[in-house]
Amino acid sequence: MTSVPDVFHASQAAWHGGGPELVQLLTPEGERVEHPGIALDLGSPEQEAETIRGFYRDMVVTRRIDTEATALQRHGELGIWAQLLGQEAAQIGSGRALRAQDFVFPTYREHGVAYCRGLDPLDLLGLFRGVDHGRWDPAAHNFGLYTIVIGAQTLHAVGYAMGVQRDGAVGTGDDDRDTGVIAYFGDGASSQGDVNEAFIFAASYNTPVVFFCQNNQWAISEPIERQSRIPLYQRALGFGFPGVRVDGNDVLATYAVTQAALQRAREGQGPTLIEAYTYRMGAHTTTDDPTRYRHNDDLERWKLKDPIERVRVYLVRNGLADEGFFADVEAEAARMGEHLRAGVRALADPDPRGIFDLVYAEQTPELAAQRDEFAAYLGSFEEAGR
Structure with missing residues (x-):
């Protein structure tokens, strides 16, 4: 468990140049490292190994959901698809940090978080096939419907968090009752007025909300440099709450930081901004051609930071998984692909x-x-x- 004060102090130090800016616990080479103020406790060595194997399995299956949906769109089975290729660690790390009572307000790209919340990925595909507006019940999974309007869900999240406060589900000390709210958005959405208004309300009412920004460095075709002259996490300082930048391709660091930020929210200490620094290795959506606006050299460099490969290297290097495990994971991913291919074609047209x-x-x-x-x-x- 990551202690809440450590995360807060680490972010304050980074703001003022007194500490490392990027929180990282697992390097691209698959080596465990320490970060000042950030502690990761996954239990006994056996429990830790099982948890990390679980992270690996989640990311592999999530990537298969993404690549399968992309292929289905190319074959005319989906109207469009919003890819998450390269962002698996940010979504699985944060998704697995949630408790059952926490509520998620997603964009249209949180397929990995949806998987963590127990949604059948086929329910996501119905939306992109155009046969429904989202087949899942938000209350059944504490996972809201996908939001197409850029940034609007951050205001929804703050409103829900204010309701949580008024229901007395914050700061009681009851781990099964105290509730955190998390709002996902991208670097492009950070330029929207709705997001900044959400920051103001969250700070004013000290709401139990975590703003989770997946900075994949491209707002469709606009690079992050055109949107902000400072790192995005530093914007939180102007609104009066802590911000922290985490290696978004490091599932361990993302898990630890999100876990601490959510605990901070549940205890009544208010909002936090997490900037998960990652890279969109695919297109913005299947209607986009990223070769028109970014260099292939950048993509190749980020492939060396692949979030799945670094966990695989760590597991192998430390003798925590064998070829049988990896084969089982691939088989599970293949079954997911079969499920989606068969299921999407069977989705009925709406009345x-x-x-x-x-x-x-x-x-x-x-x-x-x-x-x-x-x-x-x-x-x-x-x-x-x-």
């Missing part, structure tokens, strides 16, 4: 009349009239075909 359902808690006369008119319009085609 067009369904757009009138669930608009209001109780159907209004005006909406009911529109529904009936639309139903008659659809029925005219059925009659013409007879």
